[in-house]
Amino acid sequence: xxxxxxxxxxEVTEMGQEVTLRCKPISGHNSLFWYRQTMMxxxxxxxxxxxxxxxxxxxxxxxxxxxxxxNASFSTLKIQPSEPxxxxxxxxxxxxxxxxxxxxxxxxxxxxx
Amino acid sequence: AQSVSQHNHHVxxxxxxxxxxxxxxxxxxxxxxxxxxxxxxxxxxxLLKYFSGDPLVKGIKGFEAEFIKSKFSFNLRKPSxxxxxxxxxxxxxxxxxxxxxxxxxxxxxxxxIIQP
Numbered sequence: 001x002x003x004x005x006x007x008x009x010x011e012v013t014e015m016g017q018e019v020t021l022r023c024k025p026i027s028g029h030n031s032l033f034w035y036r037q038t039m040m041x042x043x044x045x046x047x048x049x050x051x052x053x054x055x056x057x058x059x060x061x062x063x064x065x066x067x068x069x070x071n072a073s074f075s076t077l078k079i080q081p082s083e084p085x086x087x088x089x090x091x092x093x094x095x096x097x098x099x100x101x102x103x104x105x106x107x108x109x110x111x112x113x
Numbered sequence: 114a115q116s117v118s119q120h121n122h123h124v125x126x127x128x129x130x131x132x133x134x135x136x137x138x139x140x141x142x143x144x145x146x147x148x149x150x151x152x153x154x155x156x157x158x159x160l161l162k163y164f165s166g167d168p169l170v171k172g173i174k175g176f177e178a179e180f181i182k183s184k185f186s187f188n189l190r191k192p193s194x195x196x197x198x199x200x201x202x203x204x205x206x207x208x209x210x211x212x213x214x215x216x217x218x219x220x221x222x223x224x225x226i227i228q229p
Contacts (some may be wrong), residue, residue, distance in 0.1 A: 029191040033216050042156075043203065054217065091156065101147075102207075102217055104157040 002026070004105035006092050012111045018080040024073055025094030028085045033089040033102060034077050043091075049075065076109055082112045115140035115206050119220035129157055131171040134189040134223050136204030147205040147217065148178055157203065163187065165210050174198070201226045 005024040013019055025032045033048040047057040049069045057067070064083070067073040079086055089109050095102040120135035138144065145164050149157040161172025168180040178189045187204060201224050206218040 034142040035216075045218070048216045059216075064179040101159050101162060103159075104142045104149075 003102055004092055004094050006090075006105035006108050008108055009106065010109045010111075012113065013082055015083055015112055016081045017112075018078065019082045019086075019110060019112075021077040021092075021110070023075045023077070023091050023092030024103060025075070025092070026096075026103055027101075028075065029094035029096045031095045031097070031102075032069060032075050033093040033095075034075070035093065035104075037091060037107070038087075038088045043102070044092075046077070079110075082110075084112045087111045115144065115218050117204050117206050117218055117220035119202075119204050119223050120223065121223050121225070122132060123224045125226045125228065128196055129193050129198060130193045132194050132198075132225070134192040134202055134204075134225070136187045136189065136220060137185050138204075138206045138218075139189065140206065140208055142208055144206045145209055146180060146214045147207075148172065148176070148177075148187075148189050149205060149219075151201040151203065151222075160189070160202075179194050187212070191215070194225075194227050196229050200225060 007022045031050050034046040035043050036046055037043050046056055046059045047067045052069045067077045089107045089108045091104050093102045093104045114141045118137045122203045147162045148160040150160050151157050160176050161170050161178055163170045163180045171177045176191050178187055180187050201222045204220040204221045
């Protein structure tokens with residue numbers, strides 16, 4: 001079975017540019033999560049969706065960050081404008097229901113210069 | 114809100130040594146507990162999980178963890194480590210609130226280095 005699929009795997013962009021990260025959850029999963037990993041702060045939950053509805057976006061650092069889930073098989077995380085401090089690995093994850101394992105994608109490695 | 118504390122940020126062991134990584138969480142209600150491993154340059158993979166039942170859970174690659182509710186702990190153990198166990202280990206918890214899935218709260222991670 002295909003796991004959580006993220007794109008791009010790596011992106012280098014200039015400060016001020018818009019960045020869009022994409023995620024396809026595991027088919028049939030109804031919960032989707034976006035995490036950010038940095039050396040300083042570790043793994044942080046940015047936002048999660050249940051049945052395509054955003055439930056908790058309190059982890060989104062600022063208004064420059066936005067996330068959408070237009071359907072059950074696709075989500076985006078957008079940063080506009082990007083800043084060097086946004087450089088991190090962004091993981092998407094999905095699960096089926098609450099008492100099930102959360103599976104992670106391979107991450108999108110973002111560098112903002 | 115729940116929080117997770119991992120006691121050791123860096124651990125260095127020799128091959129065949131026994132391993133125990135500490136994890137404590139703070140949350141008064143029912144929780145699901147996880148240990149994830151992240152090998153260098155890779156994504157997080159599930160090692161083991163506890164939802165209910167036997168508090169001693171066994172995972173992949175010879176790892177096990179014990180849930181001690183009175184101590185709010187979920188320590189990871191392996192009797193004999195191998196060089197290939199070199200990785201970052203994350204303890205995580207999500208609260209069981211009866212609704213949809215809640216996101217995992219992760220500890221800061223423990224960087225384990227196994228010396229040949």
